[in-house]
Amino acid sequence: MFNALVVNKNEEGKTSAAVEQITVDQLPEGDVTVAVEYSTVNYKDGLCVGPGGGLVRNYPHVPGIDFAGTVEASDNPNYKAGDKVVLTGWRVGEAHWGGYAQKARVKGDWLVPLPAGIDARQAMAVGTAGFTAMLAIMALEDHGLKPGNGPVLVTGAAGGVGSVATAILSNLGYEVAGVTGRPEQADYLKSLGATQIVAREELNETTKRPLEAETWAGCVDAVGGDMLARVLGQMKYGASVSAVGLAGGAGLPATVIPFLLRGVNLLGIDSVMQPYDNRLRAWERLAKDLPMDKLEAMITPATLTDLPGLGKDILKGQIKGRVVVDVNA
Numbered sequence: 001m002f003n004a005l006v007v008n009k010n011e012e013g014k015t016s017a018a019v020e021q022i023t024v025d026q027l028p029e030g031d032v033t034v035a036v037e038y039s040t041v042n043y044k045d046g047l048c049v050g051p052g053g054g055l056v057r058n059y060p061h062v063p064g065i066d067f068a069g070t071v072e073a074s075d076n077p078n079y080k081a082g083d084k085v086v087l088t089g090w091r092v093g094e095a096h097w098g099g100y101a102q103k104a105r106v107k108g109d110w111l112v113p114l115p116a117g118i119d120a121r122q123a124m125a126v127g128t129a130g131f132t133a134m135l136a137i138m139a140l141e142d143h144g145l146k147p148g149n150g151p152v153l154v155t156g157a158a159g160g161v162g163s164v165a166t167a168i169l170s171n172l173g174y175e176v177a178g179v180t181g182r183p184e185q186a187d188y189l190k191s192l193g194a195t196q197i198v199a200r201e202e203l204n205e206t207t208k209r210p211l212e213a214e215t216w217a218g219c220v221d222a223v224g225g226d227m228l229a230r231v232l233g234q235m236k237y238g239a240s241v242s243a244v245g246l247a248g249g250a251g252l253p254a255t256v257i258p259f260l261l262r263g264v265n266l267l268g269i270d271s272v273m274q275p276y277d278n279r280l281r282a283w284e285r286l287a288k289d290l291p292m293d294k295l296e297a298m299i300t301p302a303t304l305t306d307l308p309g310l311g312k313d314i315l316k317g318q319i320k321g322r323v324v325v326d327v328n329a
């Protein structure tokens with residue numbers, strides 16, 4: 001028997017989550033069983049611990065869209081017992097039981113070996129949010145972003161994606177402007193390396209002007225909606241925006257003018273189905289380019305019993321940085 005956070009749905013369609021004891025036989029199909037050490041809390045986890053958001057297919061459900069730990073048993077030729085691994089994406093924690101348990105069983109092809117220099121706790125401090133921030137920065141670099149091009153904007157800066165993006169960009173020598181709706185987090189963002197704090201109100205209203213002053217050399221956008229539409233008109237000539245999230249809305253009330261007159265690029269970032277080679281590349285970059293002392297400063301520790309409350313908090317945009325869940329505590 002081992003502990004798992006199990007979400008049940010009653011006949012009225014209401015979900016409830018609680019820590020329960022389950023057995024290995026109850027785990028879903030897969031060729032690798034992992035002794036989970038740490039998991040974390042992402043926006044999607046908030047949905048899957050709570051109302052489901054259309055992501056969860058069957059109940060009872062074990063959420064947790066990412067985890068890190070040690071292989072316990074493997075029928076996959078690429079993994080053996082004792083290997084340290086990390087998992088993000090592949091709809092684990094949504095369609096497949098996830099990391100909010102002391103054990104998880106998954107397809108070995110979904111796993112990535114932990115890179116040298118990152119342990120299981122640090123890997124979950126990074127988690128899906130940080131991994132996606134790295135993918136977003138890699139995409140900007142692949143489209144020509146270089147230090148010296150000008151300030152890079154990070155929206156939803158005090159959240160998970162935003163915090164990790166801010167720390168990496170600053171470490172790489174970029175000037176970082178962080179957009180936040182929480183002015184009290186300005187010192188935190190400066191400690192991660194932001195040199196400019198932009199108030200959310202300055203950017204979350206649309207304007208009739210399709211082009212404004214050329215300001216940003218790049219943007220990692222966790223917010224979407226009106227803010228993304230506004231930012232597109234403020235990008236420098238030929239600059240790119242990595243669209244990562246929808247914390248502010250899924251709409252995009254924009255014009256095509258920034259694309260046509262300034263050659264602005266809007267780059268879509270998906271972490272879930274990301275090919276294996278690019279996953280390896282991103283984890284290796286994280287080990288090299290994310291300062292571990294700054295990662296440490298983002299962490300709030302938690303246990304399985306804290307998750308129902310934390311799930312609600314992240315849906316309200318109230319989590320600062322990254323939560324690391326010790327599933328064995």
Ligand SMILES: NC(=O)c1ccc[n+]([C@@H]2O[C@H](COP(=O)([O-])OP(=O)(O)OC[C@H]3O[C@@H](n4cnc5c(N)ncnc54)[C@H](OP(=O)(O)O)[C@@H]3O)[C@@H](O)[C@H]2O)c1
Nearest residue numbers: 043132156157158159160161180181245246247248271317
């Ligand atoms: N594409 C992918 O594969 C992928 C992967 C991971 C995450 N995501 C998405 O990326 C987004 C961020 O994820 P996360 O884990 O970083 O979540 P998070 O920790 O909750 O961060 C989101 C941040 O956005 C800001 N925000 C919240 N509500 C807002 C609003 N109404 N208007 C403007 N800003 C708002 C807040 O930052 P401030 O308080 O600083 O303003 C909040 O901390 C989510 O939408 C998530 O689903 C996508």
